[in-house]
Amino acid sequence: MTVTPYALFRAAVVRTSQVTPHLRRITFAGPDLAGIVSAGLDQRIKLFFPLAGQDEPVVPEGENWYTEFRALPDDVRPAMRTYTVRDFRPGELELDVDVVLHGDTGPGSSWAGRASAGDRMAILAPDARHTPIVGYEFKQPADTAWTLVAGDETALPAITAIVESLPAGARVLAFVEVDSLAEITPMSSAADVSLTWLSRAGKPAVGGGLLREAIERTTFPDGKPYAWLAGESSAITDLRRHLVNARGIDKELVYFSGYWLLGSAIE
Numbered sequence: 041m042t043v044t045p046y047a048l049f050r051a052a053v054v055r056t057s058q059v060t061p062h063l064r065r066i067t068f069a070g071p072d073l074a075g076i077v078s079a080g081l082d083q084r085i086k087l088f089f090p091l092a093g094q095d096e097p098v099v100p101e102g103e104n105w106y107t108e109f110r111a112l113p114d115d116v117r118p119a120m121r122t123y124t125v126r127d128f129r130p131g132e133l134e135l136d137v138d139v140v141l142h143g144d145t146g147p148g149s150s151w152a153g154r155a156s157a158g159d160r161m162a163i164l165a166p167d168a169r170h171t172p173i174v175g176y177e178f179k180q181p182a183d184t185a186w187t188l189v190a191g192d193e194t195a196l197p198a199i200t201a202i203v204e205s206l207p208a209g210a211r212v213l214a215f216v217e218v219d220s221l222a223e224i225t226p227m228s229s230a231a232d233v234s235l236t237w238l239s240r241a242g243k244p245a246v247g248g249g250l251l252r253e254a255i256e257r258t259t260f261p262d263g264k265p266y267a268w269l270a271g272e273s274s275a276i277t278d279l280r281r282h283l284v285n286a287r288g289i290d291k292e293l294v295y296f297s298g299y300w301l302l303g304s305a306i307e
């Protein structure tokens with residue numbers, strides 16, 4: 041049997057906690073999680089949300105699962121969305137995912153808002169038997185002089201892990217756009233971190249320019265940077281353009297990812 045970089049695992053919710061008004065931590069557990077590996081930081085996984093009336097998401101098993109999944113009828117096939125591993129505890133076979141509650145418009149947000157212990161989940165995650173581990177992007181060169189991390193609340197799990205991983209002596213500028221200052225969560229790091237929280241003051245997340253405006257006003261340190269940007273797609277693309285075109289940062293040193301797209305559902 042071929043070992044693929046990602047494989048399907050089954051788990052159940054064991055507990056949930058409201059981290060902030062708009063961020064809900066879902067903890068999954070189960071024996072299947074022994075097969076998962078996480079490279080940490082911005083490790084991405086996919087979750088499958090059961091449709092109304094289903095006890096668990098219908099996801100085919102086996103090597104051809106994806107083709108079979110695509111062929112499922114619309115009233116059977118679960119919605120698939122991408123999330124970040126907030127924490128994986130292999131010893132306890134527990135995995136945390138922090139889900140942004142942005143209303144009932146999306147299957148992910150609405151499922152997370154209602155999730156409770158016992159709810160069944162299918163998780164597409166890196167298979168521990170496969171090397172190398174795939175599905176993570178924070179790859180800072182060793183000679184980086186300073187790091188810029190920026191994103192909205194969907195990137196907060198990754199940003200927190202990145203900031204917390206950076207060692208003493210590292211210089212970090214971090215910018216996080218959130219719904220309101222009630223969304224602030226603690227971040228501890230041995231690094232020299234300047235962390236700026238940007239509040240939308242309850243206004244809808246419209247992929248606006250809060251991050252760009254704040255970064256435009258910022259004087260960057262000297263030396264070779266590495267930038268990691270994630271959040272609403274148009275805001276992040278715009279921010280990347282600013283860094284590369286206006287601030288002259290080498291585009292190879294800017295990782296950027298549209299984590300969601302205003303007005304569209306993306307898998």
Ligand SMILES: Cc1cc2nc3c(=O)[nH]c(=O)nc-3n(C[C@H](O)[C@H](O)[C@H](O)COP(=O)(O)OP(=O)(O)OC[C@H]3O[C@@H](n4cnc5c(N)ncnc54)[C@H](O)[C@@H]3O)c2cc1C
Pocket residue numbers: 084119121122123124125137138139140141142145146147148149150193194195197198245297298299300301302303304305306
């Ligand atoms: C690599 C990667 C890692 C990610 N990690 C996380 C994570 O750890 N936690 C997390 O919560 N999200 C994360 N996301 C983002 C998440 O996949 C999207 O927000 C996704 O659209 C949520 O699915 P949904 O079913 O709730 O909404 P969808 O069905 O996809 O969208 C429905 C509507 O809601 C809007 N929408 C989607 N997300 C938001 C939002 N955050 N705020 C306001 N409106 C929104 C869409 O524009 C659309 O109009 C990640 C995305 C990627 C690509």
